[in-house]
Amino acid sequence: MVIEGLLPFVAPARWRQMMLSVMQLDSRHIRIIGLGSMLGGVVLLNLL
Numbered sequence: 001m002v003i004e005g006l007l008p009f010v011a012p013a014r015w016r017q018m019m020l021s022v023m024q025l026d027s028r029h030i031r032i033i034g035l036g037s038m039l040g041g042v043v044l045l046n047l048l
Contacts, residue, residue: 008015022030 007018022033025033
């Protein structure tokens with residue numbers, strides 16, 4: 001959660017633009033991004 005909160009804290013305008021662009025993606029692309037995030041999180045947990 002700390003990492004996820006970093007971008008809105010540091011650059012709120014850029015974060016808002018990014019969220020607007022994500023809203024325009026279709027569900028397939030959002031699922032792929034979600035899968036990548038989950039796999040990245042699992043890798044980070046395994047490194048700890």
